[in-house]
Amino acid sequence: MLDISDLHVEVDGTEVLHDINLHIGRGETHVLMGPNGSGKSTLLKTIMGFGGYTITSGSIVFKGQDITRMSIHERAHLGIGMMFQNPPAISGLKLGKLLTAISGLKEDGVEALARSVNMEQFLNRDINVGFSGGEIKRSEVLQLKVQQPDFLMLDEPESGVDLENMNLMGREIATLLEKDVRIVNRRRSGLIITHTGYILDYVDADQGHVIIEGQIRCHGNPREILRLVKEKGYGECLRCKQIS
Amino acid sequence: MQTDIITDMEHLSEKDRERLALTGLEVEMRNRCGSFFQIDQKVIQTTCMAEGVEMLPIKAALEKYDWVGDYYWKAVPRDKDKYTRYVADQENPQGLVVIAHPGTKIEMPLQACLFLREGPVQHVHNIFIAHEDSEIHIISGCASSWQKEHGAHLGVTEIYVGKGAKVTSTMIHNWNRGIAVFPRSATIVEEGGTFLSNYVCMQPVRKINMYPTASLVGENAVARFSSIVVATPGSTLDLGSRAILGAEHTSAELVTRAITTGGTIISRGHIRGAKDNTRGHIECRGLILKDGIIHAIPEIEGTITGTELSHEAAVGKIARQEIEYLMARGLSEEVATATIIRGFLDVKINGLPPVLQAQIDAAIDKAESGF
Numbered sequence: 001m002l003d004i005s006d007l008h009v010e011v012d013g014t015e016v017l018h019d020i021n022l023h024i025g026r027g028e029t030h031v032l033m034g035p036n037g038s039g040k041s042t043l044l045k046t047i048m049g050f051g052g053y054t055i056t057s058g059s060i061v062f063k064g065q066d067i068t069r070m071s072i073h074e075r076a077h078l079g080i081g082m083m084f085q086n087p088p089a090i091s092g093l094k095l096g097k098l099l100t101a102i103s104g105l106k107e108d109g110v111e112a113l114a115r116s117v118n119m120e121q122f123l124n125r126d127i128n129v130g131f132s133g134g135e136i137k138r139s140e141v142l143q144l145k146v147q148q149p150d151f152l153m154l155d156e157p158e159s160g161v162d163l164e165n166m167n168l169m170g171r172e173i174a175t176l177l178e179k180d181v182r183i184v185n186r187r188r189s190g191l192i193i194t195h196t197g198y199i200l201d202y203v204d205a206d207q208g209h210v211i212i213e214g215q216i217r218c219h220g221n222p223r224e225i226l227r228l229v230k231e232k233g234y235g236e237c238l239r240c241k242q243i244s
Numbered sequence: 245m246q247t248d249i250i251t252d253m254e255h256l257s258e259k260d261r262e263r264l265a266l267t268g269l270e271v272e273m274r275n276r277c278g279s280f281f282q283i284d285q286k287v288i289q290t291t292c293m294a295e296g297v298e299m300l301p302i303k304a305a306l307e308k309y310d311w312v313g314d315y316y317w318k319a320v321p322r323d324k325d326k327y328t329r330y331v332a333d334q335e336n337p338q339g340l341v342v343i344a345h346p347g348t349k350i351e352m353p354l355q356a357c358l359f360l361r362e363g364p365v366q367h368v369h370n371i372f373i374a375h376e377d378s379e380i381h382i383i384s385g386c387a388s389s390w391q392k393e394h395g396a397h398l399g400v401t402e403i404y405v406g407k408g409a410k411v412t413s414t415m416i417h418n419w420n421r422g423i424a425v426f427p428r429s430a431t432i433v434e435e436g437g438t439f440l441s442n443y444v445c446m447q448p449v450r451k452i453n454m455y456p457t458a459s460l461v462g463e464n465a466v467a468r469f470s471s472i473v474v475a476t477p478g479s480t481l482d483l484g485s486r487a488i489l490g491a492e493h494t495s496a497e498l499v500t501r502a503i504t505t506g507g508t509i510i511s512r513g514h515i516r517g518a519k520d521n522t523r524g525h526i527e528c529r530g531l532i533l534k535d536g537i538i539h540a541i542p543e544i545e546g547t548i549t550g551t552e553l554s555h556e557a558a559v560g561k562i563a564r565q566e567i568e569y570l571m572a573r574g575l576s577e578e579v580a581t582a583t584i585i586r587g588f589l590d591v592k593i594n595g596l597p598p599v600l601q602a603q604i605d606a607a608i609d610k611a612e613s614g615f
Contacts, residue, residue: 039460047493048572049569050572051564071571071577072568072571072572072573073572073574073576073577073580075576076571076572076573081572083571084569084572087569088565088566088569090566090569090584091529091587091588092584092586092587092588092589092591093583093584093586093587093590094590096568097583097587098573098583101570101573101575101579101583102574102575126587143573147573147574154255171338178451229561242313243593
């Protein structure tokens with residue numbers, strides 16, 4: 001599904017991602033962990049194609065197509081979707097309007113989807129303006145439910161979400177990633193940034209990666225990595241790299 | 245009823261009819277209950293089907309009712325400036341008087357159309373009088389012929405909102421690059437009265453200069469001015485609105501959305517809080533799509549401890565982050581930008597009838613295709 005090879009990325013003239021290699025197969029969900037500022041969000045934004053993240057070498061291939069230089073909306077059309085951690089508030093733009101613009105769905109179709117994530121009261125609200133943490137996440141999930149991407153990137157889906165919302169979101173994300181579909185038939189893939197690992201209670205992940213100082217330091221079983229980080233902190237990851 | 249429909253349109257070209265339609269003129273009057281149509285200095289038509297409401301050319305109104313004279317040059321001083329003096333000096337004044345008799349509530353708007361086709365100057369003097377507990381909506385559409393290269397429009401409008409009455413005045417402008425426009429308006433709002441003023445100008449013009457004022461003289465009076473304006477290259481829009489909170493428990497809100505695609509917008513606003521328990525807020529947001537000028541000058545003036553006044557103004561370009569957010573949902577850059585602009589201009593006005601909102605939306609849609 002996604003192949004990243006030897007990727008180097010600069011922000012404002014400084015290299016922030018070094019030699020990233022990542023392969024995510026069809027139907028797989030991967031987890032990205034690492035301390036604050038290590039480059040997790042930068043990697044997601046680079047995959048999405050945001051301005052300000054300059055790829056100096058390497059490539060990103062998605063579904064067999066080189067998307068390294070492709071514009072954001074073309075990537076979205078190919079099937080890449082992203083749940084933002086801190087999406088912008090856009091005053092005047094109604095959530096419902098955006099959903100119809102994304103999907104071409106009629107209003108009643110949008111409303112039914114909104115109800116499924118308790119967002120029907122928000123369709124006529126300016127997007128993200130005055131939304132609480134949980135509301136922002138539900139709005140993001142709703143947009144992704146409309147968008148139906150094949151490859152889903154989630155930037156800290158748990159942050160700012162209470163337990164009740166976490167339950168709803170976790171289930172919705174699992175559905176978006178086709179966790180209810182038999183493994184052999186599963187076609188959708190995901191890449192999830194998590195600090196706490198709570199999302200893993202809802203979404204089984206196949207692989208974990210630790211990124212430190214812009215480099216992927218190790219790959220492995222996500223639960224095992226999470227346990228090690230919880231016990232020993234990311235300092236252990238640094239030492240680990242040094243030993244090898 | 246044939247007589248209720250504007251019939252004297254044959255001598256207007258198709259292009260000019262389209263220009264007028266964009267200001268809200270409905271020839272077939274499906275959503276209008278009264279109509280006034282003035283071309284240059286000639287009143288083409290005055291019709292009103294609404295019971296309890298009269299629409300009269302100003303001379304006829306002054307002749308019919310002595311008391312209309314009491315409202316003549318009372319809200320706007322005759323000698324306010326050279327433009328008001330010019331209008332006052334006319335031997336043959338033209339314009340519209342609307343009278344809503346006490347208790348009359350009309351949901352469907354009246355239309356007043358002022359069309360500049362020939363001659364250097366069009367002068368108009370309008371008076372809208374809403375007596376106690378009445379309610380009226382007036383769409384004033386002002387336009388110039390597509391062939392009219394130069395000219396000026398001087399329009400005096402005096403509005404009286406009586407006790408418990410409500411007046412919604414929506415003005416939509418559609419001029420040409422060579423036209424200069426000098427509206428001079430003032431409104432007096434009495435106890436419990438509500439005045440909603442909406443202004444839309446999204447087409448090229450040489451210059452517009454206006455600073456309408458609402459004086460809230462009775463307790464619990466409310467005024468809200470909403471302006472949606474676009475300055476294209478060569479246009480200078482010097483616009484303001486002012487509210488004087490002159491009685492207790494009065495409130496006012498001045499909201500502006502301004503876009504420049506190369507022209508100049510000066511967005512003034514002034515609220516004076518002069519009585520206890522008064523509140524006022526000015527909000528101006530400007531979007532610079534191409535280099536031009538948006539100069540926001542909000543003024544709040546409190547003279548007493550019991551007034552609460554605030555303002556917020558922001559001018560800038562569309563945040564790149566917002567465009568990219570929508571692009572990540574699959575919208576192209578152009579569509580994302582237009583979607584954000586559409587939202588920016590989407591000032592939903594409380595209490596505005598759907599037909600008026602539809603008119604404003606249509607003006608925005610028309611302009612949007614040019615961004």
